[in-house]
C-alpha cells in the first residue's frame with residue numbers, strides 16, 4: 001500500500017447562495033487537492049446560525065451545498081463529505097478550547113467586527129466564538145492543510161496559536177495546520193458592483209455577486225454591468241481594480257494567466273472583454289447546475305453520502321477528542 005497522505009480539512013457555510021467567489025477561493029481548490037491529500041469537507045451549519053437563518057432555508061441550503069460540492073467535482077468515494085452538526089465532537093472540542101482562548105483574541109477578529117456591524121441587532125456569543133468552532137473543525141481531524149480564501153487567514157492563525165498552546169500545556173496532541181490560500185487575486189474575488197469590497201453572498205446588491213445557480217442571461221447581464229475603471233485597456237493593474245478583478249475571474253475559469261488574457265484582448269475594449277467573461281462563466285456553470293439538479297432529485301443518494309461521511313468523520317473526531325479528554329484530566333474509567 002502507498003504511504004499515508006496528509007490530511008486536509010475545509011468547510012463552507014450553508015448560509016445562502018454560493019458565489020463564484022466561494023468557488024474560486026475555496027471549492028475549486030477542494031476539487032484540485034483531492035488526489036494529493038486525504039480530504040474532509042463539511043457543510044458548516046453550526047457556523048451558519050451565528051447570523052439569523054430561516055430554519056427551512058437552512059435545511060434546504062444544507063442539502064443544496066452538499067449537492068453542489070459533488071456537482072463541482074468533489075468525489076464522495078475519495079473524500080469524506082459530511083454535515084458539521086451531525087458530528088457532536090465539534091461542539092465538545094470547542095468547549096475545551098474555549099478555556100484556552102482569551103476574549104481579546106476573539107473580539108479583535110476582523111470578521112467578528114464586520115459581522116457585528118452588519119448584524120448590530122444580533123451580536124451573540126456564537127458570533128464571537130465562531131473562530132474557536134472553526135479551530136475545532138480543523139484540529140479534530142489533525143489536518144495539515146486548510147484551503148480557504150484570504151478572508152479566513154486570521155482564523156487560521158488562531159488555529160495555529162491554539163494548537164501550539166494546547167500542545168505546550170498538555171503535551172503534543174494536535175497537528176499545527178497551514179492555510180492553503182490561492183496565489184494572487186483569486187484569493188479574494190471582489191464585488192462586481194464595488195471592486196473595493198469582497199464579493200459576498202450577503203451583499204444587499206445582487207449585482208455585486210454571481211452565484212453558482214445564476215442562469216445564463218443573469219450571469220451575462222451582471223458581467224455587462226460590472227463596474228470597470230477609466231480608460232479602455234484590458235490590463236491588470238493596481239489602479240484598475242474592476243478590470244483586474246474580471247481578469248482574475250476569467251483566469252480562474254480558463255486557466256489563462258493575466259499576461260495571456262491581456263494579449264487576447266489587446267486592441268479590444270471593456271465591452272468585448274466583459275461579454276467574453278460573462279459567456280465563459282455561464283458556459284462553465286451550466287454543467288455544474290445540471291448535475292446539481294440531477295443530484296437533488298436523488299435525495300436517498302445524498303442522504304447516503306452524508307451518513308457515510310458522518311460515520312467516517314465521527315470515527316476520526318472521536319479519537320482526537322478522547323485524547324484531549326484524557327490529557328485535560330477528565331475521568332474516563334480505569
Ligand code: ATP
Pocket residue numbers: 011012013014015021022023024025026147148149150151152186187188189190198199200201202
Ligand atoms: P459571506 O459572504 O456571507 O460573508 P462567506 O462566503 O465569506 O460568507 P463561507 O461560505 O463560509 O463564507 O466561505 C466559504 C469559503 O469561500 C471560505 O474559504 C472563504 O474564504 C471563501 N470566500 C468567500 N468569499 C470569497 C471571495 N470573495 N473571494 C475568494 N474566496 C472567498
Ligand code: LTN
Pocket residue numbers: 009010011012013044047133134137138146147148152
Ligand atoms: N469560517 C469559514 C467556513 C469554515 C471553515 C471551517 C473553513 C468553517 N469551518 C474549517 C476552513 C476550515 C468561512 O469560510 N467563512
